[in-house]
Amino acid sequence: MIVTVTLNPALDITHTVASLVPHSSHRVTDVAAQAGGKGVNVARVLHALGLPTVAVAFRGGLTGAAVAADLDRHGIAHRLVDTAGESRRTFTVVDLGSGDATVFNEAGPAVSGAEWQALREQVHRLLTGASVLVLSGSLPPGLPDTAYAQLAGAAARAGVPVILDAAGPPLRAGVAAGPDVIKPNASELAEATGLPDPLAAAEALRAAGARAVVASLGPAGLLAVTPDGTFRAEPPAPLAGNPTGAGDSVVAAIAAGIHTGTSWPHRLADAVALSTATVKAPRAGQFDADTYHRLAPRPAGSRTPTPHPS
Amino acid sequence: MIVTVTLNPALDITHTVASLVPHSSHRVTDVAAQAGGKGVNVARVLHALGLPTVAVAFRGGLTGAAVAADLDRHGIAHRLVDTAGESRRTFTVVDLGSGDATVFNEAGPAVSGAEWQALREQVHRLLTGASVLVLSGSLPPGLPDTAYAQLAGAAARAGVPVILDAAGPPLRAGVAAGPDVIKPNASELAEATGLPDPLAAAEALRAAGARAVVASLGPAGLLAVTPDGTFRAEPPAPLAGNPTGAGDSVVAAIAAGIHTGTSWPHRLADAVALSTATVKAPRAGQFDADTYHRLAPRPAGSRTPTPHPS
Numbered sequence: 319m320i321v322t323v324t325l326n327p328a329l330d331i332t333h334t335v336a337s338l339v340p341h342s343s344h345r346v347t348d349v350a351a352q353a354g355g356k357g358v359n360v361a362r363v364l365h366a367l368g369l370p371t372v373a374v375a376f377r378g379g380l381t382g383a384a385v386a387a388d389l390d391r392h393g394i395a396h397r398l399v400d401t402a403g404e405s406r407r408t409f410t411v412v413d414l415g416s417g418d419a420t421v422f423n424e425a426g427p428a429v430s431g432a433e434w435q436a437l438r439e440q441v442h443r444l445l446t447g448a449s450v451l452v453l454s455g456s457l458p459p460g461l462p463d464t465a466y467a468q469l470a471g472a473a474a475r476a477g478v479p480v481i482l483d484a485a486g487p488p489l490r491a492g493v494a495a496g497p498d499v500i501k502p503n504a505s506e507l508a509e510a511t512g513l514p515d516p517l518a519a520a521e522a523l524r525a526a527g528a529r530a531v532v533a534s535l536g537p538a539g540l541l542a543v544t545p546d547g548t549f550r551a552e553p554p555a556p557l558a559g560n561p562t563g564a565g566d567s568v569v570a571a572i573a574a575g576i577h578t579g580t581s582w583p584h585r586l587a588d589a590v591a592l593s594t595a596t597v598k599a600p601r602a603g604q605f606d607a608d609t610y611h612r613l614a615p616r617p618a619g620s621r622t623p624t625p626h627p628s
Numbered sequence: 629m630i631v632t633v634t635l636n637p638a639l640d641i642t643h644t645v646a647s648l649v650p651h652s653s654h655r656v657t658d659v660a661a662q663a664g665g666k667g668v669n670v671a672r673v674l675h676a677l678g679l680p681t682v683a684v685a686f687r688g689g690l691t692g693a694a695v696a697a698d699l700d701r702h703g704i705a706h707r708l709v710d711t712a713g714e715s716r717r718t719f720t721v722v723d724l725g726s727g728d729a730t731v732f733n734e735a736g737p738a739v740s741g742a743e744w745q746a747l748r749e750q751v752h753r754l755l756t757g758a759s760v761l762v763l764s765g766s767l768p769p770g771l772p773d774t775a776y777a778q779l780a781g782a783a784a785r786a787g788v789p790v791i792l793d794a795a796g797p798p799l800r801a802g803v804a805a806g807p808d809v810i811k812p813n814a815s816e817l818a819e820a821t822g823l824p825d826p827l828a829a830a831e832a833l834r835a836a837g838a839r840a841v842v843a844s845l846g847p848a849g850l851l852a853v854t855p856d857g858t859f860r861a862e863p864p865a866p867l868a869g870n871p872t873g874a875g876d877s878v879v880a881a882i883a884a885g886i887h888t889g890t891s892w893p894h895r896l897a898d899a900v901a902l903s904t905a906t907v908k909a910p911r912a913g914q915f916d917a918d919t920y921h922r923l924a925p926r927p928a929g930s931r932t933p934t935p936h937p938s
Contacts, residue, residue, distance in 0.1 A: 333732050340648050341728040349734050384690045409719055418651040422643050424659050
């Protein structure tokens with residue numbers, strides 16, 4: 319069972335309009351709403367891959383009820399902890415002309431000490447029988463920067479591998495707790511270390527406590543600095559599409575690899591295939607199954623490109 | 629009791645951002661959500677004025693539940709008829725730099741024949757004891773252009789005065805049913821009649837069946853063509869602020885005037901005061917009480933400007 323934690327989940331609402339014109343009124347031609355937040359996206363991908371997963375998240379008010387209803391509709395198992403504050407929304411406007419997205423992110427409700435305690439207890443209960451703990455996304459107001467470090471410490475005591483996908487102070491505090499994998503992007507790497515070179519920055523974060531660093535470098539693919547060596551994996555060709563959720567699919571592939579016990583080169587090839595397939599799908603947490611099955615790594619003898627030692 | 633009908637209500641969500649930049653990501657600094665739709669806004673204003681009112685509307689899904697929860701929170705009486713489809717949202721992004729608003733309107737759920745029948749029965753029950761029936765706003769998909777005409781006909785048979793605030797085919801069909809008042813704006817007047825002159829257009833709509841036409845002409849104020857004469861009423865000075873909901877406040881003032889039995893000049897002075905006070909408030913259905921009480925008509929001897937025969 320892969321447990322994902324989303325401390326600041328959202329109802330992700332997407333509006334399609336013919337063309338975005340600031341300071342005018344728009345008729346929305348298509349509306350979609352789904353449960354979101356990075357850990358929720360990871361759980362959605364794992365569920366689609368047929369892997370056992372459960373999404374832990376806060377839920378507040380009618381927006382939180384809409385998040386829960388969407389998870390139920392898609393059969394994604396969840397353990398939601400109630401908050402007094404209303405869950406947040408994100409609102410994405412897709413411009414049909416250019417295909418570009420304009421995004422509005424609400425901050426989310428402040429979480430109380432008692433609510434945070436209830437969520438930690440929920441995670442502690444799930445650690446028995448968990449194969450991986452995924453900690454993803456921003457923290458809501460009210461939680462300490464050490465929130466992920468606390469959860470990672472509990473997982474370490476239970477012998478459950480941790481993947482942390484965060485930024486800023488929660489990332490730095492989390493690294494000190496010794497997670498098995500962190501997945502920064504290029505700007506998060508540089509911001510966390512002050513080092514512009516991704517390889518040097520990844521090595522610095524390993525020295526600070528992370529056992530493996532998988533850096534997502536956009537079009538340049540993935541750089542992984544792991545106990546088994548350093549690897550790079552690139553997408554097969556330049557990508558056009560919606561990059562939202564591509565990083566969450568990288569995390570899902572790594573979690574799946576830890577769950578099933580594959581090697582780092584296999585995990586990275588899978589991560590590139592899954593994130594490429596996500597860019598080809600319209601929304602975060604979805605992926606194009608044909609693209610994924612075409613690119614996903616196969617047993618020896620297949621012609622799928624595999625990552626090369628760096 | 630003033631009954632308002634909103635066939636396409638909405639959850640009106642307002643996001644404040646520092647500056648709207650298309651195709652980028654925005655942190656939302658303030659979030660507000662309230663029940664909306666033109667008839668709901670009218671009920672909100674009437675309730676704030678201390679007048680007995682009940683809002684009739686469709687309600688679907690969790691967005692409809694949020695509409696109901698907001699009405700409950702503000703003590704606005706309602707009779708909501710459930711739809712299988714989810715109620716719509718509107719999103720308004722307010723740019724803190726310029727104060728300008730960018731608006732995204734969802735279309736709303738299709739309404740079935742049985743749902744429409746249930747709403748008509750609800751209105752028929754409320755007509756016993758109603759002083760005014762207010763019909764406001766666009767029709768959702770699935771309803772015939774004669775929807776307002778059907779409700780207006782039922783009100784006429786029950787001896788209840790009708791105010792209709794609609795546009796396009798539902799306005800034209802509604803006028804034929806002989807409503808007591810219609811409230812088009814300048815473009816709706818021209819669109820409904822093909823006549824560019826507001827006075828000529830208003831007279832044409834009276835000839836087509838409306839007993840009185842109150843046209844809202846923006847900065848030029850109100851033009852009323854009534855059985856008691858033709859009047860104009862202007863705001864005291866050019867207005868700065870948010871015009872959203874100003875037309876709904878005009879409707880609320882006319883409904884209040886019919887309910888309490890005031891003269892047309894008094895109703896129009898009240899409508900100008902209330903719509904001016906609405907422009908000074910941040911959101912539809914709200915008004916600045918100080919502005920309203922300063923401008924509202926008083927008994928003879930007061931210095932409040934009153935409308936003049938035109």
